[in-house]
Amino acid sequence: MRHLSLEHRFVRNVPRELEPGILYISMDYATAVHSCCCGCGDRVVTPFTPTDWRMTFDGESISLQPSVGNWNQKCRSHYVIQRGRVLEAGPWSQGQIEAERLRDKKAKAAHYGSLHEVRRELPGSATGGQSATAHSRSIWTRLKAWLSL
Numbered sequence: 001m002r003h004l005s006l007e008h009r010f011v012r013n014v015p016r017e018l019e020p021g022i023l024y025i026s027m028d029y030a031t032a033v034h035s036c037c038c039g040c041g042d043r044v045v046t047p048f049t050p051t052d053w054r055m056t057f058d059g060e061s062i063s064l065q066p067s068v069g070n071w072n073q074k075c076r077s078h079y080v081i082q083r084g085r086v087l088e089a090g091p092w093s094q095g096q097i098e099a100e101r102l103r104d105k106k107a108k109a110a111h112y113g114s115l116h117e118v119r120r121e122l123p124g125s126a127t128g129g130q131s132a133t134a135h136s137r138s139i140w141t142r143l144k145a146w147l148s149l
């Protein structure tokens, strides 16, 4: 592990050339990007979504949850970024990698699937306007159908 700490930098757009030891954070794109802490220089992208990473800024330093596992990179490094410090985590076995891929897939399916359900069940509550109109129209259609019985 060459870089034991990361300095955060809030940016709008992530630069093409990454300076090692810097964690670039773009709130516009809800993503952090850094050059792999092992020193290999590979670009590590950690998007913030409910099923990927969560970023915590305590006013002084950044933490990312969960750990960063670069199993797609040659170095296969695995570390945790906690309050600007890079803590080495154990290497991944092939089994763990597959388990994590499966977890990620399931979490995404559950999250985006349920979001879809919620929108359908409660029209208008999530995105407003359009679905609320569709909802009242369907009530109106049903009401008309009932009145014409």
Ligand SMILES: [Zn+2]
Binding pocket: 036, 037, 038, 039, 040, 041, 042, 070, 073, 075, 076, 077
């Ligand atoms: Zn690396």
